[in-house]
Amino acid sequence: MFSEDLDHPLDHGGGLAAARRLFVDAPEPFIDLSTGINPFSYPLPQLAPDLFARLPDPEAPPALAAIAAQAYGAPSAAHVVPAPGTQILLPLVAALVEPTRAAVVTPTYREHARAAALAGHRVTEIAALDGVREAMLVIVTNPNNPDGRLFDKSELIALSKRLATRGGFLVVDEAFMDVGPPDASLAGEVGRNAIVVLRSFGKFFGLAGIRLGFAFATPSIAARLSAKLGPWAVSAPALAIGAAGLADHAWIEATRERLIAAADRLRAILLSAGIQIVGGTALFQLVRTPLASDLFAHLGRAGIFVRSFPEHPSWLRFGLPGTEEAWARLQIAMAAYADTH
Amino acid sequence: MFSEDLDHPLDHGGGLAAARRLFVDAPEPFIDLSTGINPFSYPLPQLAPDLFARLPDPEAPPALAAIAAQAYGAPSAAHVVPAPGTQILLPLVAALVEPTRAAVVTPTYREHARAAALAGHRVTEIAALDGVREAMLVIVTNPNNPDGRLFDKSELIALSKRLATRGGFLVVDEAFMDVGPPDASLAGEVGRNAIVVLRSFGKFFGLAGIRLGFAFATPSIAARLSAKLGPWAVSAPALAIGAAGLADHAWIEATRERLIAAADRLRAILLSAGIQIVGGTALFQLVRTPLASDLFAHLGRAGIFVRSFPEHPSWLRFGLPGTEEAWARLQIAMAAYADTH
Numbered sequence: 304m305f306s307e308d309l310d311h312p313l314d315h316g317g318g319l320a321a322a323r324r325l326f327v328d329a330p331e332p333f334i335d336l337s338t339g340i341n342p343f344s345y346p347l348p349q350l351a352p353d354l355f356a357r358l359p360d361p362e363a364p365p366a367l368a369a370i371a372a373q374a375y376g377a378p379s380a381a382h383v384v385p386a387p388g389t390q391i392l393l394p395l396v397a398a399l400v401e402p403t404r405a406a407v408v409t410p411t412y413r414e415h416a417r418a419a420a421l422a423g424h425r426v427t428e429i430a431a432l433d434g435v436r437e438a439m440l441v442i443v444t445n446p447n448n449p450d451g452r453l454f455d456k457s458e459l460i461a462l463s464k465r466l467a468t469r470g471g472f473l474v475v476d477e478a479f480m481d482v483g484p485p486d487a488s489l490a491g492e493v494g495r496n497a498i499v500v501l502r503s504f505g506k507f508f509g510l511a512g513i514r515l516g517f518a519f520a521t522p523s524i525a526a527r528l529s530a531k532l533g534p535w536a537v538s539a540p541a542l543a544i545g546a547a548g549l550a551d552h553a554w555i556e557a558t559r560e561r562l563i564a565a566a567d568r569l570r571a572i573l574l575s576a577g578i579q580i581v582g583g584t585a586l587f588q589l590v591r592t593p594l595a596s597d598l599f600a601h602l603g604r605a606g607i608f609v610r611s612f613p614e615h616p617s618w619l620r621f622g623l624p625g626t627e628e629a630w631a632r633l634q635i636a637m638a639a640y641a642d643t644h
Numbered sequence: 645m646f647s648e649d650l651d652h653p654l655d656h657g658g659g660l661a662a663a664r665r666l667f668v669d670a671p672e673p674f675i676d677l678s679t680g681i682n683p684f685s686y687p688l689p690q691l692a693p694d695l696f697a698r699l700p701d702p703e704a705p706p707a708l709a710a711i712a713a714q715a716y717g718a719p720s721a722a723h724v725v726p727a728p729g730t731q732i733l734l735p736l737v738a739a740l741v742e743p744t745r746a747a748v749v750t751p752t753y754r755e756h757a758r759a760a761a762l763a764g765h766r767v768t769e770i771a772a773l774d775g776v777r778e779a780m781l782v783i784v785t786n787p788n789n790p791d792g793r794l795f796d797k798s799e800l801i802a803l804s805k806r807l808a809t810r811g812g813f814l815v816v817d818e819a820f821m822d823v824g825p826p827d828a829s830l831a832g833e834v835g836r837n838a839i840v841v842l843r844s845f846g847k848f849f850g851l852a853g854i855r856l857g858f859a860f861a862t863p864s865i866a867a868r869l870s871a872k873l874g875p876w877a878v879s880a881p882a883l884a885i886g887a888a889g890l891a892d893h894a895w896i897e898a899t900r901e902r903l904i905a906a907a908d909r910l911r912a913i914l915l916s917a918g919i920q921i922v923g924g925t926a927l928f929q930l931v932r933t934p935l936a937s938d939l940f941a942h943l944g945r946a947g948i949f950v951r952s953f954p955e956h957p958s959w960l961r962f963g964l965p966g967t968e969e970a971w972a973r974l975q976i977a978m979a980a981y982a983d984t985h
Contacts, residue, residue, distance in 0.1 A: 309871055310864070310867040310868050310870075310871045311867070311871070312870070312871070312875055313875075315702070315875060318699075318701050318702040318703060319701070320701060320702075320703050321702075321703075335698070338698075338699060340697070340698065340699065342697075344693070344696070344697040347693070347696060352685070352688070353853070354853050355685070355688060355851050355853045355854055355885075356681070356683075356685040356850055356851055356852065356853060357676070357679075357681065357852060357853050358659075358679060358681065358846075358852040358853065359853055359855075360659050360660070360661060361656065361659040361661075361662075362659060362661050362662075387728045387732075387855065387877070387879070388876060388877070390874040390875060390876055390877070391728075391732070391873060391874055391877055393874065394872055394874070414874060414875070417871075418874070421871060421872065505699075509697055510696050510697055511697065511698060511699040511876075512694070512695050512696045512697060512698050512699065512700055512879060512880030512881065513696055513879050513880075513881070514700075514728065514876065514877075514878070514879040523651070526651040526652070527651050529651075529653070530650055530651045530652070530653070530758075530762060531735055531762065532732060533653075533731045533732055533734065533735070533755060533759070534653055534654070534656060534731060534755070535729060535731055535852075535855065536728070536729070536731070536732055536855075537855070538728070538853060538854050538855040538879055538881075538882065539853030539854070540853065540854070540879075540881065541879065544696075
C-alpha cells in the first residue's frame, strides 16, 4: 500500500547541484547520467520574441495536437491533449474516475502512486498485471522505468476491456516508448478502448526543460482533461518547439538509430566492468550489484552522477553520455572500478 | 448561476489569427490591443541551451519562490507556489475545500466561475461583496478585469475572517495588481488569513508566452497546491526568466511609471474621441458605447484588434499600444471614428 506524506515531494535524486555538494572534489564538468533524457537534444528552432511576449496563440495547441496525433499514431487531433509535461497530468488522469481502488505495476516511476493517492484512490502496488483484482484504475509504465520491462500489447488491451466493464480504465505511461519496438505503443488504441496513453516530448527530444507532454484518450476524455488544464497550458516556446520536432521525421529516425547505438555502447562498458544489467531502454540501463552504493560513490568521486534508488539499494540506473569526453570518462571510471573489485 | 458546458473552452477573443480572418483587407502589421499584457516586455536574459535540454533544476523553484516572496511582499518562500501560469491553478485552488457553494464577484475573468464549477462547486455570480451569503469560496479579481474596480483591503480581510469561521476562504486574483496602488495587495496577509492570492508574472513583465504565475497561501495550503502540480511544473526557461525579472527592481520601478504614463496617453486618445471610459488599470481601459460593435469593426478594418465581450455588447477593452507607429495608427483611427459619429 502506498502511503507517503502526500503534501511532500518525492525524492527524484536531488539533481546535479546536490551531487556536486556530495562530491566536492570531483572533476568538472560533472557528467549527469541520473536521468533518462536523450543527451542529443533536438536543435532548437528560431524562437521569435513574440513567442515569449504574447499569450500562446489559441490555434497553436490544436495544430500541435494534429502533428502529435500523426507522430505518435493516435486516431486524430481530438484524441490528443498537449500539456506542460505529463507529470502535471497524472493527478488529473487519476481523477477521471471516482476515488476507488488503483493499482500501479511496480517497481516504477513513483509519482504514479502518489498522483493516484492524491486523487483519493486507495493505491496498491502490484508486481504484475495478474495482480490487478478489483482495481478501477490500473497504471502501467511501458516500457517500464527503471527496468525496461515491456508489456504485451494484446494483454494490456484485454485488461482495459475488463476494466471498462466496471467503469474503470487503464493508464499506460509510454514516456520511454519512442525507441521501443515498432507497434508496441497503445496510442492507436485509445479511440476504441478504456485506455489513456501518456507520452513525453522532452525525454526523446532531449528537451525536458521546456515541459511538454501529451495524453491520448477518447475525444470526450481528452476534452475533460483539456478543460482541467484550461487555456494556455503549454508555453508558446514549447508549442513551437514541439510542432517543429514532431514533424521532423528525418531527425526522429536518425535519433532512434543513434540512441540504439549509444545504448549498445553503454551496455558494453557496463558488461566489461562485470556489472549485471537488469534491463533498460535505449535511454537508460538498470544494473544490479550488491556494491551499488560503493559504485555510486566511486562514480561520484569521478564526477559521474548516476541514479540510485533508496528503496532498491542494489540498483543503479545509467543514462547515456552525451559527448566523447563523457564516454571516455565513464569507460575509465568503470574500468578502474572493475580493477579494484 | 454559472452553467457552461464545462468540457468546452470559453471564448477568450479568438486571438490575432481570427482577427486577421475577420478583417482580411486590414493594413499590416495588425495591432493587438485585445489583451492586458505589457507591450514593453522584460528583456530576455541569455537562456543557456541546458535550460531547454535538462529537467528544471530541483533547486530553481524554491529559489524563485524566495525571490517572488520578496518581490510581491509575501511572508516567506514557504508561502509561495510557482506555477506554469495562474490559469492552471484555478481548479486546484477551487478544490481546496469540499465542493459546496462558490461566489464569484462579476463581471470578471470568466475562467474563475468555470474553474470553481469544474471543482464541483455550485457557482453564483454576485455583483458585490455583500452578495456572498453562504458561499464557502469567494473569488475576487482585484483590481478587477475588465473594469479596474478596486476592492477595499480591510473589507476583503474581514470577509476572509467570516469565511474562515465556516472553513471557507477567499481567493484574490491580483493579476493586474503590479501597477495598482501601493499596499493594496493582500500577498502579505496570506500567513494569518484564509486568503489565497494569485499573481501573474506574464502580464506585468510582458512575457505571457512563458507561462509563469504564483499562488500565495499559508505554508500548508501552498504545500498542497505544490503537491498537485508535482515536480518540474514550471519550465526551466520560465524559472530563469522569472528569477531575473522579479529581482530587477530598477526595471520594475521604471516599468510601473512607463505603464502609468502609457495608460494616461490611452485614456486621452479615447476621451478626445468622445468615448466613455468605464474604468481600467494601467494595462487596459474599458470603454462603454452603444456603438461598440461598430467601433470594433472600424478598428478592425484599420488593423487594430480590441477585446469585445459577447455578454456585454456595449463594452470594449483596449490594451496599450507598444510602438509609436501603433500609437499613431490608434490615434488616427479613433479620430476618424469620432469625425463620422
